[in-house]
Amino acid sequence: MDSTLPAVAEELLKEIRKAFQETSHGIDTFFFRLKFIFGPSAVPALDLVDQRSVTRVMSPSGRTAYQVLGSSGKLYTCYSSCHFCTCPAFGFTVLQKSESLLCKHILAVYLSQAMGACQDLSVSEEQLTSILLAEEEDGG
Amino acid sequence: LCRGGLAERLCRLQNRERSAISFWRHQCISDAKIPSDKSGVLIVKILEMFEECTIQVAICQQLEQSSAMLSSEDAVINAGEPILKVLFARETAAHLKSRPQDVIHIYPPWQKLLLKNADVPVIMNTYFSQKVLLSEHSETREQTYGLTKMLIRKNIISLAQMFRLDDLDDELHQKSSDNQVACAPQIHNNCDSNQHPLAQSAVNDSLLEMVESQGAVGWREAQVRVVIQRVYCLPAREGYRSHIQGNKPLLSNRGMFCRLCLLVQDAYGMFSEVQLQSLSSAEDIEQYCRRWEGKFCCLAGMKILQRTTRGRALGLFSLIDSLWPPVVPVKVPGQSQDSEMMTTNVPPPSFCYILTAQSGEIHVEVDEEEQISNLYQPPAVHGLKEILQIDGCNERCSFWARVLYLRLQTKHSVPINQREIGLFVTDSTLQNVVHIIPKVVAVSVAASCVLSTEITEALSVASRLVFFKDALWENGRIICVERTVLLLQKPLLYSAAGADLSELTGPVRLDELDSTTQANSICAVRGTVVGVNESTAFSWPICNRCGNGKLELCPQDRALLYCSQCSEVVISPVLKMQLEVFLSCPSRSQSTVKVKVWHEMSFGLFVLINMLLSLQSYEVQSVLGKEVGLLNCYVHSITSHPNCVALEEIVLL
Numbered sequence: 026m027d028s029t030l031p032a033v034a035e036e037l038l039k040e041i042r043k044a045f046q047e048t049s050h051g052i053d054t055f056f057f058r059l060k061f062i063f064g065p066s067a068v069p070a071l072d073l074v075d076q077r078s079v080t081r082v083m084s085p086s087g088r089t090a091y092q093v094l095g096s097s098g099k100l101y102t103c104y105s106s107c108h109f110c111t112c113p114a115f116g117f118t119v120l121q122k123s124e125s126l127l128c129k130h131i132l133a134v135y136l137s138q139a140m141g142a143c144q145d146l147s148v149s150e151e152q153l154t155s156i157l158l159a160e161e162e163d164g165g
Numbered sequence: 166l167c168r169g170g171l172a173e174r175l176c177r178l179q180n181r182e183r184s185a186i187s188f189w190r191h192q193c194i195s196d197a198k199i200p201s202d203k204s205g206v207l208i209v210k211i212l213e214m215f216e217e218c219t220i221q222v223a224i225c226q227q228l229e230q231s232s233a234m235l236s237s238e239d240a241v242i243n244a245g246e247p248i249l250k251v252l253f254a255r256e257t258a259a260h261l262k263s264r265p266q267d268v269i270h271i272y273p274p275w276q277k278l279l280l281k282n283a284d285v286p287v288i289m290n291t292y293f294s295q296k297v298l299l300s301e302h303s304e305t306r307e308q309t310y311g312l313t314k315m316l317i318r319k320n321i322i323s324l325a326q327m328f329r330l331d332d333l334d335d336e337l338h339q340k341s342s343d344n345q346v347a348c349a350p351q352i353h354n355n356c357d358s359n360q361h362p363l364a365q366s367a368v369n370d371s372l373l374e375m376v377e378s379q380g381a382v383g384w385r386e387a388q389v390r391v392v393i394q395r396v397y398c399l400p401a402r403e404g405y406r407s408h409i410q411g412n413k414p415l416l417s418n419r420g421m422f423c424r425l426c427l428l429v430q431d432a433y434g435m436f437s438e439v440q441l442q443s444l445s446s447a448e449d450i451e452q453y454c455r456r457w458e459g460k461f462c463c464l465a466g467m468k469i470l471q472r473t474t475r476g477r478a479l480g481l482f483s484l485i486d487s488l489w490p491p492v493v494p495v496k497v498p499g500q501s502q503d504s505e506m507m508t509t510n511v512p513p514p515s516f517c518y519i520l521t522a523q524s525g526e527i528h529v530e531v532d533e534e535e536q537i538s539n540l541y542q543p544p545a546v547h548g549l550k551e552i553l554q555i556d557g558c559n560e561r562c563s564f565w566a567r568v569l570y571l572r573l574q575t576k577h578s579v580p581i582n583q584r585e586i587g588l589f590v591t592d593s594t595l596q597n598v599v600h601i602i603p604k605v606v607a608v609s610v611a612a613s614c615v616l617s618t619e620i621t622e623a624l625s626v627a628s629r630l631v632f633f634k635d636a637l638w639e640n641g642r643i644i645c646v647e648r649t650v651l652l653l654q655k656p657l658l659y660s661a662a663g664a665d666l667s668e669l670t671g672p673v674r675l676d677e678l679d680s681t682t683q684a685n686s687i688c689a690v691r692g693t694v695v696g697v698n699e700s701t702a703f704s705w706p707i708c709n710r711c712g713n714g715k716l717e718l719c720p721q722d723r724a725l726l727y728c729s730q731c732s733e734v735v736i737s738p739v740l741k742m743q744l745e746v747f748l749s750c751p752s753r754s755q756s757t758v759k760v761k762v763w764h765e766m767s768f769g770l771f772v773l774i775n776m777l778l779s780l781q782s783y784e785v786q787s788v789l790g791k792e793v794g795l796l797n798c799y800v801h802s803i804t805s806h807p808n809c810v811a812l813e814e815i816v817l818l
Contacts (some may be wrong), residue, residue, distance in 0.1 A: 028217055028322050028323075029217060029250055029252075029320075030217040030218060030220060030222070030252075030289070030320075030322060031322055031326060031328070032280050032283065033252070033278060033280065033287050033289070033350065034328060035328040035329065035330075036278055036281070037278070037279050038328055038330050039331075042330045053174075053178060054276070056171075056174065056175045056178055056291060057178065057276065057290055057532050058181070058276055058289060059288050060175060060178075060179055060182075060219070060276070061252070061254060061276075061290045062252075064219065064254070064255075064291070067175060068172050068175050068176055068179070069172070070170075071170070071171040071172035071174075071175055072170065072172035074171060074172075075170030075171055075172050075173075076170075086470070092507050098671050100588070105327070106327065107324050107325050107326075107327060108324040108325075108326075109324060119324070120324075123220050123319070123321050123322070124218055125219070126218050126322060132295060135328060135330065138330055139330055154274045
């Protein structure tokens with residue numbers, strides 16, 4: 026059977042984006058849903074959004090990646106072409122145990138997009154390459 | 166967590182919800198009968214179950230519905246076999262221990278989500294669910310099933326699929342322009358409101374009404390007309406962060422990022438602080454003050470950043486208090502437009518909304534052509550003498566004074582652009598009277614007070630007349646904090662209750678050193694040389710360009726000096742000499758007065774000492790007993806045991 030959760034998560038994030046852009050809906054409804062679907066990642070992700078921790082990094086060729094400044098001060102990279110994050114929680118909770126759809130950093134990326142809280146940074150091709158490759162060397 | 170942020174909000178909601186859930190569950194366990202309020206209860210029968218991440222997805226058939234929750238969408242569902250996808254959180258699923266064919270009652274509040282390309286509605290937030298035990302067989306069934314572990318299929322979700330948040334037609338609006346560097350605000354100035362797209366929407370005159378009816382997230386249709394009482398810059402908490410390794414912040418040459426803000430007041434007397442976009446420096450603050458203060462403006466498309474109260478925002482409320490009571494009668498909510506009541510009895514506001522423009526365009530239209538509003542309260546300018554006599558604490562005050570001397574705080578752990586600046590100022594009310602009040606007053610400029618480049622440059626070059634708008638009088642000191650603005654020109658409008666904005670006539674006089682002199686002040690000193698501190702006499706070269714006293718030897722040529730601040734070789738260094746001299750001052754005869762004098766600044770009577778020093782041979786005897794005329798000094802410290810005053814000769818601007 027086709028999976029359900031991703032479609033639900035996507036619809037929820039779309040709604041949040043709409044609410045922030047157009048209507049004067051109370052955000053509280055969305056918060057309840059966010060908490061239900063994403064569980065313990067919801068509050069930390071919103072905290073990352075509050076602190077404007079998400080940056081979309083773009084290179085001239087059009088490649089993008091996201092960098093999220095985690096609460097510990099470490100910078101994590103999230104891919105823009107698939108759900109991947111360099112944080113240890115992602116490796117454990119999402120990849121290994123399939124207990125969560127996303128880690129808090131990826132969720133923060135989506136929420137920042139939805140609420141227009143993403144910072145933008147343009148870098149050169151070399152710099153973007155080093156961002157994407159650097160994680161390979163550091164990560165386990 | 167950020168105070169007032171989204172995370173904090175969710176936390177609060179969550180805590181409330183959690184206690185409601187545990188209370189409800191407790192009730193279920195302890196008392197098998199659920200309160201019989203059946204409205205809004207969803208009754209479902211589980212057909213199939215599987216797990217995705219930690220959420221249990223149950224494909225269910227909806228059984229009878231209670232009428233209360235029928236909506237237009239429900240009517241479309243085939244009444245014969247409505248299928249639902251019900252999601253249960255991990256905790257709920259563990260509590261329910263449900264199997265296929267079980268009947269579950271889902272009590273409100275639950276939520277329904279309709280997915281775009283699917284027929285089956287999704288039910289979520291199903292915390293308040295309970296299994297219904299149906300028949301006689303159920304007990305035995307429970308027992309059997311309780312022993313065998315039921316295996317639920319787990320769907321592994323692919324990571325390959327990203328979520329798309331925008332629909333195709335929204336793609337054009339996708340850029341997040343929240344944090345771009347803005348050079349000048351894109352604020353429209355046209356007063357011909359008919360041409361403006363916002364003109365069609367109704368103009369409100371109550372901030373409170375706007376906030377309550379439009380909500381936190383953005384006021385699309387309506388605008389509110391307010392008066393701009395003050396314009397100032399607030400330091401921005403988030404500057405630009407480079408997310409390339411190192412996380413070094415990008416600094417402008419000023420080093421300070423700030424946000425242009427307006428303090429506005431509506432026709433009902435309510436205040437709000439509107440934060441506009443980030444400026445890289447406070448270049449144009451003087452311009453904005455002149456053009457905008459006192460004028461009407463229309464706010465649209467605002468987002469509520471925070472609702473702050475008196476206890477949490479003392480600085481903001483000290484400014485609001487200085488504007489209270491309003492100078493003209495304000496409207497009273499709930500009354501018709503015609504009846505306006507005097508507000509002298511109304512207490513000052515206890516809360517204030519902080520608004521910000523939604524991402525994208527700024528929806529603030531200032532009617533520059535229009536006249537100044539009657540509601541506008543220009544800053545009340547007072548002479549320094551009056552200000553020093555203010556009784557209260559945390560009061561805002563405005564004055565026009567001459568800056569005589571500037572001193573940077575010397576804490577080296579604090580970056581230069583964030584250090585406190587000490588200004589020593591005076592005006593005719595202090596100079597022209599012979600009184601017990603001091604002739605010069607120290608004004609501290611905290612790091613939170615945004616200074617424009619213009620002001621900073623002007624202050625370091627020559628003695629200037631500066632208008633201090635909305636400085637704070639706190640515990641006997643004048644300090645410039647957030648929301649204080651320093652301007653080089655006199656304001657166009659001010660209420661001058663006996664203020665004297667005239668120029669100072671004659672040379673500036675400082676108080677003479679005496680028993681009342683305090684540390685960190687400036688004073689004039691006269692006395693007789695009674696000793697020279699030979700151990701502290703030395704000379705050293707400084708850079709003639711920037712005054713850097715820590716020159717290094719040039720690595721290439723050890724005969725040359727190099728200045729690391731200018732990054733250049735110093736061709737003609739200036740020789741600086743320092744000497745500490747002990748004076749006997751009749752005005753403070755009990756103390757040992759120690760004055761640090763510098764070669765560069767010393768003229769007149771100390772030339773003799775300097776010449777002797779430079780020749781590397783001198784006789785202390787020859788300077789002992791010499792009279793020292795009025796020297797301007799900065800008081801470093803005053804100690805009582807031993808009774809010692811440490812001064813440093815200074816040059817006034």
